[in-house]
Amino acid sequence: MASTETRPESRPATKPDLAGLEAGLDALETPTTAKTPVGQLLRDKALPPVAAIALVLALWQLAYHFQLKPHYQLPSPGDVFGSLHTMWLQGTLLGYVWTSVSRGALGFLTSVVIGTPLGLLVARVAPVRAAIGPILSGLQSMPSVAWVPAAIIWFGLNDSTIYAVVLLGAVPSIANGLVSGIDQVPPLFLRAGRTIGATGPRGVRHVLLPAALPGYLAGLKQGWAFSWRSLMAAEIIATSPDLGAGLGQLLENARTNADMPGVLAAILLILIVGIGIELLLFRPVERRVLRGRGLLAGTR
Amino acid sequence: MATEVTEQPVQQDSGVRYAARLDQVSKSFGRPGTQQHVLDGITLDVAPGEFVCLLGASGCGKSTLLNLVAGLDRPSSGSIQTPGGRPALMFQEHALFPWLTAGRNIELALRLRGVPRAERRERAEGLLELVRLKGAHGKRVHELSGGMRQRVAMARALAQDSQLLLMDEPFAALDAITRDVLHEELTRIWAETGVSVLFVTHNVREAVRLGQRVILLSSRPGRIAREWTVDIPQPRRIEDAAVADLSVEITEQLRGEIRRHGQH
Numbered sequence: 001m002a003s004t005e006t007r008p009e010s011r012p013a014t015k016p017d018l019a020g021l022e023a024g025l026d027a028l029e030t031p032t033t034a035k036t037p038v039g040q041l042l043r044d045k046a047l048p049p050v051a052a053i054a055l056v057l058a059l060w061q062l063a064y065h066f067q068l069k070p071h072y073q074l075p076s077p078g079d080v081f082g083s084l085h086t087m088w089l090q091g092t093l094l095g096y097v098w099t100s101v102s103r104g105a106l107g108f109l110t111s112v113v114i115g116t117p118l119g120l121l122v123a124r125v126a127p128v129r130a131a132i133g134p135i136l137s138g139l140q141s142m143p144s145v146a147w148v149p150a151a152i153i154w155f156g157l158n159d160s161t162i163y164a165v166v167l168l169g170a171v172p173s174i175a176n177g178l179v180s181g182i183d184q185v186p187p188l189f190l191r192a193g194r195t196i197g198a199t200g201p202r203g204v205r206h207v208l209l210p211a212a213l214p215g216y217l218a219g220l221k222q223g224w225a226f227s228w229r230s231l232m233a234a235e236i237i238a239t240s241p242d243l244g245a246g247l248g249q250l251l252e253n254a255r256t257n258a259d260m261p262g263v264l265a266a267i268l269l270i271l272i273v274g275i276g277i278e279l280l281l282f283r284p285v286e287r288r289v290l291r292g293r294g295l296l297a298g299t300r
Numbered sequence: 301m302a303t304e305v306t307e308q309p310v311q312q313d314s315g316v317r318y319a320a321r322l323d324q325v326s327k328s329f330g331r332p333g334t335q336q337h338v339l340d341g342i343t344l345d346v347a348p349g350e351f352v353c354l355l356g357a358s359g360c361g362k363s364t365l366l367n368l369v370a371g372l373d374r375p376s377s378g379s380i381q382t383p384g385g386r387p388a389l390m391f392q393e394h395a396l397f398p399w400l401t402a403g404r405n406i407e408l409a410l411r412l413r414g415v416p417r418a419e420r421r422e423r424a425e426g427l428l429e430l431v432r433l434k435g436a437h438g439k440r441v442h443e444l445s446g447g448m449r450q451r452v453a454m455a456r457a458l459a460q461d462s463q464l465l466l467m468d469e470p471f472a473a474l475d476a477i478t479r480d481v482l483h484e485e486l487t488r489i490w491a492e493t494g495v496s497v498l499f500v501t502h503n504v505r506e507a508v509r510l511g512q513r514v515i516l517l518s519s520r521p522g523r524i525a526r527e528w529t530v531d532i533p534q535p536r537r538i539e540d541a542a543v544a545d546l547s548v549e550i551t552e553q554l555r556g557e558i559r560r561h562g563q564h
Contacts, residue, residue, distance in 0.1 A: 195460075197409075
């Protein structure tokens with residue numbers, strides 16, 4: 001008691017002291033992040049996949065060299081790249097890719113438009129969840145190629161069939177992604193939101209949806225993978241002159257012509273497009289979101 | 301215990317004599333028969349500008365009481381009045397939104413309270429300055445230290461411009477030095493803003509260091525066991541002899557309360 005009473009004038013004097021102490025604490029305790037140099041980044045991130053690809057090509061070349069399979073069944077990497085090169089020179093390569101990518105993109109975007117409100121509904125309305133939650137999860141684990149025969153009978157050999165199959169593949173995973181994203185929102189955020197007045201629709205907009213974004217993005221990424229897969233299944237089965245030729249049709253045509261380099265070239269293109277979109281589109285967005293929230297510390 | 305019992309209506313332009321009034325507030329959870337009585341007959345006034353600390357062992361329903369006052373839950377019986385509008389609430393965890401910057405967290409609170417866009421930025425900067433975090437507007441939550449996060453949370457709570465600030469063990473997760481600094485900051489901000497504070501803690505010294513009144517709750521069910529008026533002048537320090545003396549006395553009582561539970 002005495003110590004406080006004898007210096008009542010000390011309060012203003014302690015202020016700069018406190019500010020200084022606080023500044024010191026802030027400086028000491030603030031997490032620091034160091035930037036990795038570009039050279040090291042390249043060595044750590046780019047080298048391993050390049051080496052892996054080189055290894056696969058080398059093994060393939062060896063298998064070809066020792067004729068593990070007859071040449072007409074297993075062409076060399078050079079034959080396959082030659083086939084790609086020919087298509088490029090003919091000017092048909094980009095046409096196939098574009099047909100498939102535009103179908104995939106349109107199907108995916110439609111799935112987002114349908115899957116997002118559906119997911120929100122399932123996550124927030126208990127009876128809806130009880131009614132269709134399990135069905136949605138079940139649909140997600142069902143291979144969408146199983147829908148192709150039915151879709152052909154319903155819609156005929158046209159784009160409707162292809163989009164129906166893509167939607168059946170992608171909508172459930174996008175909706176489920178949003179549901180699990182919302183389920184994982186810490187209750188503390190919702191309480192904090194309510195105390196500052198984020199209730200009802202404002203709570204959904206300002207707290208629930210932003211908090212669920214990482215889960216939603218994961219769902220979108222998976223939704224794209226499912227769109228692409230379903231699209232290829234549909235394109236391979238539903239071939240018709242009426243339909244624009246995509247990568248699936250390219251693959252199927254090459255198979256009917258016993259053109260093995262063409263088959264492998266088509267498979268390679270399907271793989272490259274799938275990986276490329278994930279790498280160029282989804283990965284950067286996801287990393288940005290996670291890094292902004294401090295959920296990506298240390299990696300990269 | 302309740303002081304200043306007035307019969308005047310709640311909505312009064314200048315004559316409201318309390319920031320919060322709890323009248324015979326009880327809360328139980330569960331179904332009748334297996335009911336758990338958490339709070340029992342809590343009657344308490346917090347005067348405008350007053351700093352009241354609620355002290356109790358675990359299970360005394362301190363956090364439940366704050367939730368009731370914050371309007372996050374309803375009492376089973378009794379009434380709670382907070383004439384100054386919805387109280388602001390600070391948690392033990394900072395509860396800042398990680399998808400927003402420090403400044404944007406504060407601006408969201410301003411926005412939800414209807415502050416026009418043009419004013420938000422400036423007011424957020426002002427609040428950050430108040431908690432001595434000038435220049436932290438663009439910082440992400442994860443880029444801040446624990447103490448800084450709690451200060452941003454304090455700024456967000458103050459952004460609600462409520463006359464009553466509820467604090468639920470807000471410094472319990474901080475290290476001793478940071479907690480000490482935040483005690484000084486809170487005392488300063490309380491004096492500068494004139495806000496009423498209802499501060500929940502299980503730390504006796506913290507309660508004596510901060511509060512004008514310390515209220516001891518018993519456990520299961522939570523009842524007001526005793527109340528002390530702390531007349532040690534501010535600025536106090538947690539290591540002051542007077543703080544220590546009163547803490548010893550209160551701790552004795554708290555231990556007594558806890559001991560009762562071992563006997564039946």
